Amino acid sequence: QMHPQQPPIQWGGAIMWRGTTPGVPVRSGASFVGVGSLRHRVVLYPISPPDPATGLATINWIAEITVDNAEGWTQGDWNRRVELSDFAHHFEGWDFGWLDVPSMLRGAKEVFEYPMIDRDPVPTWVDGHVALLGDAAHVMYPVGSNGASQAIVDARVLGASMLSHGVTPAALRAYDERLCADISALVLRNRGAGPFGLLGLVDERCGGVFDDIEQVIPAVEREAYMARYKAAAGFAIETLNAAPSTIAPGARIAA
Incomplete structure (x- = not known):
């Protein structure tokens, strides 16, 4: 609709x-x-x-x-x-x-x-007083274990937007501006290979047969590949652990 x-x-x-x-x-x-x-x-x-x-x-x-x-x-x-x-x-x-x-x-x-x-990404998740989140907003290939977790992130960001803007269309627009473009890019990234691109590299370089993985894809290359995916998907552990809470403990929207 x-x-x-x-x-x-x-x-x-x-x-x-x-x-x-x-x-x-x-x-x-x-x-x-x-x-x-x-x-x-x-x-x-x-x-x-x-x-x-x-x-x-x-x-x-x-x-x-x-x-x-x-x-x-x-x-x-x-x-x-x-x-x-x-x-x-x-x-x-x-x-x-x-x-x-x-x-x-x-x-x-x-x-x-x-x-x-x-589904192909959509340009906005918001229409007036209605906002999409989770799979309704960004159904994606389950190659990075991030479909369900992204729904949780959506809800937290939407909640934080309402704390800042009240229960208003402005809160929905802020939520949309924060997430829609980046997560749309992630949908397309998952449509490619996601983290399983490493398997593709192994296959290209040695047909999947090797004695020493370091001779095929050194650890530094493997780690860099996964770091790029984790950053794109919001899974970078150090960044997540160092970040403040999306919604401060005990925060409530004023009546």
Whole structure:
């Protein structure tokens, strides 16, 4: 209604299968792991603390491939429950010792299929007394784990704007001016590769096969790449921790 001329939902050809499986968290115990290439990968991370008795946490995983999107999304549903046999063959042999992908996929009680979709950014999130936030404002590819967190940031910035301008259209305009342009750029950045661009670099340079990652992408280059993404997405830890609260504790809008 706010942007009736906006183009249709954009699907770039990526299909995701998502599930959760009990497993042992890897590396730090809270690490986000991406394995594979830009067009064929698995991502996983724990979403619960390990059980003290078993050491197993709930591991959230996403298995993904990219296919030709010339005919558009033909499945009808934007999410649907599927059988393991519908997609597991794409990941046969993905057993790296420290990570057995086929076993992880089999351990899920249920799996759902989603096309990876977004929409073109809009020039404004505000129309008079109405403001969009979260996915309504900036639905984006889930490649940087920042869709839900950005919705929280939106709400905090909107609240801070109301503290400064009252519950007025001016507050909505200030919120829009603060976030819309920058987050629109992030939508387009995620449509590219987001943080998974590192996997693309590895693939380009050695076909994904190496003995020493330092000979392919040195640590300083990896860290610089991720620092650029974190800064664009608002995830720069030192900057976040040093910043004042978006809304001061106890702040209230005057009646």
